[in-house]
Amino acid sequence: MxxxxxxxxxxxxxxxxxxxxxxxxxxxxxxxxxxxxxxxxxxxxxxxxxxxxxxxxxxxxxxxxxxxxxxxxxxxxxxxxxxxxxxxxxxxxxxxxxxxxxxxxxxxxxxxxxxxxGRNNFSCVFGGDRADDPTIPCTIEIREKNTEALLEYIEQNPCADREDFSSATDVKRMNIAPACPYWAPIMPSEINPKGLGEFTKKKYDAIAGVEYAVFKRKKGCPFYDQYDAYADSDVLIFNSMKYLIETEIGRKPKTDIEIIDECDEFLDNFANEKKINMNRLQQSLVKLMPQDQKDRAALKEILNDINSFLFNPEKIEIQKLPSSKLYPILEKILKAPNLASEEELNYYNNVVDIARSFEKLLDETYIATDNYSSNGVKPASGQQGLFGSKDDYEEPVVINLVSINLASKLHELIEANKxxxxxxxxxxxxxxxxxxxxxxxxxxxxAETENPGEIKKQRTGLERNCSYANFQNETITRKMYLKIMDLCLANAKSPTLVHVNAFKDLPTEEENEEWKFDNLITQERLRELQKFGNSAVDEFTNKESDVLFTTKCSRGIDFAGDKCNSIIVTRFPYPNVQGLFWKILKQEQPDKFMEFYLDKSRRDLVQKIARGVRFKGDMVDLWSPDVRVLNGKL
Structure with missing residues (x-):
């Protein structure tokens, strides 16, 4: 050992x-x-x-x-x-x-x-751009508008007879996906599918207690080939989202131990709100054309309920799920989870995953609307697909769901693992x-509990308590706050890492035009930069730029040694109390709210500053326009 x-x-x-x-x-x-x-x-x-x-x-x-x-x-x-x-x-x-x-x-x-x-990390060897390309055989939607492409894939599938198909309603994924010789579905090993051609089963025990298999065909697709590891590898490394999805659908391999890195963030994410776009859900359902009569009946019921929901949507501030119109819809979805089982990218599958994540907490789940149409939303009609139309709506009805019972969610994870x-x-x-x-x-x-480097708190002498209340009573103004932050940038020794707590901490284009900042970038500019992935981070790490503004580098990325000499935190990282979880926790359990609220903000501040002190000898200056950052316990 x-x-x-x-x-x-x-x-x-x-x-x-x-x-x-x-x-x-x-x-x-x-x-x-x-x-x-x-x-x-x-x-x-x-x-x-x-x-x-x-x-x-x-x-x-x-x-x-x-x-x-x-x-x-x-x-x-x-x-x-x-x-x-x-x-x-x-x-x-x-x-x-x-x-x-x-x-x-x-x-x-x-x-x-x-x-x-996930798929978006891989290129497609069949002919698409990426493995999540919506036009390739393993992802293309089976719907009438794609009939021509579907029939072409059937012609390319040596195990399918083109004469057996005339429209999209006749097609299943097993008829078209084998057109790509690299397609390797993961299913319970007991299944012996017809139409897949020659394959071998790479078997493994899954978390659901069922033996699964990767149905191997031609090697060469990096996305499908990675799943060989489910049977062959000693250690599987997941990001938390992929891990939870694979666990929810029951195909994650059974393992002897789960090791969770940055576990406090993993646990905090149990509080994340889930969103269901009801309009998108409606449109994903009208694309489905199940052949099984029971599935057709379930689909019709769910779609009718959604149409009723959308006909006269109400703005919901905070409501318990069981007393809402959404409750019976989710119950029916949970009873019919496989309506889009052959359509991996169909939005219905996302909603099934969301419903499953709350399945044991339905009575303790709260909802609120994100946006809605004040004039109502017309339900689907006409004959596109099986039951609906192709109308799109500019004002989608988005439902936020959250539970404050994080203990139950963690208990589920504990019970599922050793x-x-x-x-x-x-x-x-x-x-x-x-x-x-x-x-x-x-x-x-x-393990090591002392920071390996040194953090020096620096001050301009103009710092203020940047609380919401102080902005409201004008103890500090918006212009004053931005000017102090601009001064922090001017005094900071580069390279400088700027942890932006929220985009609104930066000036808008209009504010920048009016107040003429020398060192700040705008909210709009930061959003644009972060659309390009990690390019700005890479430039900063490679010393190609002296300043990095970011909302994304609180964890997992280190700037040790001379890669970072100064860290600026725009404001003390208190959680957004306008979020549904925090609103409900404060309303229902005020003592626990304050305990968790302060604990999370403390941890987030330490994590932000730790990006620059990884090794002995590392030294960074800490700046902030918010005096609460400089007075915080590190």
Whole structure:
């Protein structure tokens, strides 16, 4: 059970497991200020698991090497899941542990690590641009407007007879997707589909308690080939969204341990609102043409209820789900989850996932409208598809759903798995874990708890308390706030990372034109920059730009050493109390609201500042127009 971490040799070929000889330079475990090493922490975790602990927290600040500890824990199990909150952290695992370094198991064999990603991360080898291209055989919608393309794919499928099909109503996914020789569906292994041609079943045990299989055909599609890892790999690395989706649909492999990196954000996300666009749901249903009579009847009932809902929509401030018109719709959706099972990208499947996420909490779920048409929305009519029309509406009715019972959501995850190891430098307080998440039995193991670098708080002398109340009573004005922030930028030593708490913290184009800021960018400019993915982050990391404004780099991306000399936080990162979750929690459980509210803001501030102090010797200046940031406990 010893420590294992090796730096790859310079002459290793470099891309992907199995392409090098696993004889790199051994890297010793880091030693922490409390006298422990990474290996000691791993051993403590293994001892805790052996003693019967099912929930274990590792507290370790940025720079503790939590990812290496996670993999050294994972190597002791047959199969493990590691869950990270964002794609950039997933990419960091992939680069660090499949290209730069490697880990061996106790038997000397390399730990096989695979990263599981969504379609939009892959190119399409069949002929589309990306693997989520809506025109390729595995994703194209089966609807009348696509009849010509559907029939062409049937002609390309050697296992289908074109003469058996005349319109979209005759077509199923199994008739068209095999036109792509790389298509490899994942289904319960007991299924023996007709029309798939030659295939082999790569079987694995799924979390739902059913044996699943990847129905392998021709190798070559990176999106479908990645699922070989469900059967073959020792460690699967998911981003949290992909992990929860695969868990909800029941096809995630059964694993011996779940290791959740940045676990406090993962748990916080249980409070995220889910949105259902009722107009989009309506239009996704009218595209469906089920052949089974029972499915046709269910579809008609659901669509009739949605039409009734949209005919005279009401603005809902806050309402319990069971007393709403949405409740019977969700109940019927839960009873008919497979209406669009052959249409992977159909919006109905998204709504099914949302309904399932609240299925055990329907009586404790609240809703509110996001937007609605004050003049009502005309229900679908005509004969497009089976039951509806192709009308689009400029004012969609969007329903927000949320539950404040986060304990129940966590309990579901605990019950579905064997052991949960959760890691973060900013764990929730024990009170929040108990009162909000319902945990009373858990073990906390400390890794490095002291920040490795130095944070120097800097002041212009003009800082103000930038609370909402002070803006309302004009203790501070909008112009004053922006001018102070502009001065912070002028004084900060570059390179400078600017954590933008909300877009409205920056000036609008009109404000910039009127007040002439020298160092700030506008809200509109930041939105535009962030449309291009991580390009601005890459430029900053590569020292091609001196300033990075961002709403997205609070976690998972580090700017160590001379990559960042100053950090500016636009305002103290209190959660948005106008959000549905926070409104309801404050209304229903005011004591728990304040406990969670303060805990989350504290953790978020620490995470933002930690981006610049990863290693010993790192030093950053901290600036803010908001005095609450500078007075905060770091």
């Amino acid at each position: 010893g420590w294992s971490l090796y730096k790859r040799k310079a002459d290793d070929s470099g891309i992907g497991t199995g392409l090098f000889n696993y004889t790199g330079e051994k890297m010793e475990p880091l030693k922490f200020s409390n006298g422990k090493t990474q290996e000691d922490v791993v051993n403590e975790v293994m001892d805790a698991i052996g003693a019967g602990n099912k929930i274990i927290f590792i507290k370790g600040v940025c720079g503790s090497g939590k990812s290496a500890m996670a993999l050294n824990i994972a190597k002791n199990f047959k199969k493990s899941s590691i869950i990270v909150p964002i794609k950039s952290l997933q990419e960091q695992y992939e680069i660090d542990y499949t290209q730069k370094m490697f880990i061996t198991k106790d038997d000397g064999n390399p730990l096989k690590i695979s990263v599981i990603k 052991v949960l190891v959760m890691m973060s430098g900013t764990l929730h307080s024990e009170e929040v874990l108990r009162d909000i998440f319902g945990l009373d039995k858990f073990k906390v193991i400390e």
